[in-house]
Amino acid sequence: MALDRDSLEAVxxxxxxxxxxxxxxxxxxxxxxxxAVGELVERIGAKQANVSxxxxxxxxxxxxxxxxxxxxxxxxxxxxxxxxxxxxxCGKLRRDAEKQLAALGGTAKRRR
Amino acid sequence: MALDRDSLEAVxxxxxxxxxxxxxxxxxxxxxxxxAVGELVERIGAKQANVSxxxxxxxxxxxxxxxxxxxxxxxxxxxxxxxxxxxxxCGKLRRDAEKQLAALGGTAKRRR
DNA sequence: ACACAATATCGCCATTTAGCAATATTGCAA
DNA sequence: TTGCAATATTGCTAAATGGCGATATTGTGT
Numbered sequence: 001m002a003l004d005r006d007s008l009e010a011v012x013x014x015x016x017x018x019x020x021x022x023x024x025x026x027x028x029x030x031x032x033x034x035x036a037v038g039e040l041v042e043r044i045g046a047k048q049a050n051v052s053x054x055x056x057x058x059x060x061x062x063x064x065x066x067x068x069x070x071x072x073x074x075x076x077x078x079x080x081x082x083x084x085x086x087x088x089x090c091g092k093l094r095r096d097a098e099k100q101l102a103a104l105g106g107t108a109k110r111r112r
Numbered sequence: 113m114a115l116d117r118d119s120l121e122a123v124x125x126x127x128x129x130x131x132x133x134x135x136x137x138x139x140x141x142x143x144x145x146x147x148a149v150g151e152l153v154e155r156i157g158a159k160q161a162n163v164s165x166x167x168x169x170x171x172x173x174x175x176x177x178x179x180x181x182x183x184x185x186x187x188x189x190x191x192x193x194x195x196x197x198x199x200x201x202c203g204k205l206r207r208d209a210e211k212q213l214a215a216l217g218g219t220a221k222r223r224r
Numbered sequence: 225a226c227a228c229a230a231t232a233t234c235g236c237c238a239t240t241t242a243g244c245a246a247t248a249t250t251g252c253a254a
Numbered sequence: 255t256t257g258c259a260a261t262a263t264t265g266c267t268a269a270a271t272g273g274c275g276a277t278a279t280t281g282t283g284t
Contacts, residue, residue, distance in 0.1 A: 002140060007205070008133040014201050019128035020272075021120040028114060037231060050273055052232055062208060071230055071281050081200050088193050089126050093119070096174060132242075149261060162243055164262055183251050183260055 017061035018082065022046060023054045026075075027082060030064065034076035129173035130197065134158055135166045138187075139194060142176065146188035 003011065018024065025044045029035060035043075041051050055075055058064040065078040115123070130136065137156045141147060147155075153163050167187055170176045177190040 003136075003202075005133060005137075007202075008136045008140075010205055011198060011201050012131050012133045012136055014204070015127050015197075016131035019124050019131045021117060021124045022272080024115075024120045024124055025117075028120075038229095047274070048231075049233085049275080053272080056232080062204075068281085071283095073231060079204060081204055085127075085197055085200055086123060088197055089123050090115075090119075092126070092174075092191060092193055093122055134242080150259095159244065160261075161245080161263085165242080168262080180251085185261060 014061060017058060017063055018085065020054065022050065023058055024086070026051070026054060026058065027063065027077065027086075030075060030077050031083065034067070034074045036069070036072040036074050038072065040075070126173060129170060129175055130194065132166065134162065135170055136198070138163070138166060138170065139175070139189065139198075142187060142189050143195065146179070146186045148181070148184040148186050150184065152187070 018027075022044070025046075026040055029040055029043050037048070037052060037055065040055070041048050044051070055064065055066075059066055059075075063077070063079050063082060064075045067074045067076070130139075134156065137158075138152055141152055141155050149160070149164060149167065152167070153160050156163070167176065167178075171178055171187075175189070175191050175194060176187045179186045179188070
């Protein structure tokens with residue numbers, strides 16, 4: 001079935017939330033379990049203000065959940081689906097890289 | 113395994129290519145088979161210049177292939193994977209919409 | 225009350241980008 | 255060649271956005 005303009009915009013917004021390296025890095029860290037903002041700041045080496053902002057964007061998109069825990073705020077993955085998304089994309093990138101290698105005369109690559 | 117900064121940027125670029133309603137509309141039309149630029153212009157009701165531009169973006173991202181056919185240029189899907197991506201996203205949006213409905217007291221929804 | 229730590233928000237700047245009109249390119253036919 | 259149709263590109267403007275420093279908010283102690 002064909003999606004109407006509004007649905008396409010909603011899909012685009014969701015993809016847009018995944019279209020930034022910093023946000024992807026945050027999601028990657030959260031894959032291991034909930035983390036507080038400060039821990040995320042240390043791990044990805046970005047400024048606190050920006051980490052907070054990007055977490056806010058992920059939260060608005062419904063991809064992460066927030067939970068106050070005393071003085072800190074713990075974020076967690078709200079949509080495990082995003083890892084399937086990333087796997088699909090990584091698969092394409094791997095295929096592209098292998099093609100590139102082959103075109104440059106790399107050693108034969110295994111096909112599974 | 114954790115992706116490095118460059119890989120995250122590559123993934124982000126790919127998601128970015130899917131983060132625009134017009135480009136999603138183009139891909140949706142191409143799902144039915146290859147189409148020339150003019151046909152796409154008619155179907156999605158956008159200006160020719162913009163359609164050409166967005167098709168170029170999709171091509172750079174490696175999502176569509178172009179083939180000259182006489183005086184026209186036919187585009188086609190180069191990565192069927194994108195439809196799995198969209199299906200995952202649409203699934204989430206449907207779940208969200210159902211939740212919203214339930215919260216507002218909508219009729220009971222079937223669980224599969 | 226106070227001080228302090230963790231997080232969020234604000235104002236700003238620089239970059240990116242969708243859309244547009246106009247123009248350039250490309251290929252076909254006469 | 256000339257003319258015409260299909261597509262691409264260019265120059266532009268307006269809007270969105272990532273990152274920054276500074277500041278505001280919130281919660282926990284004392």
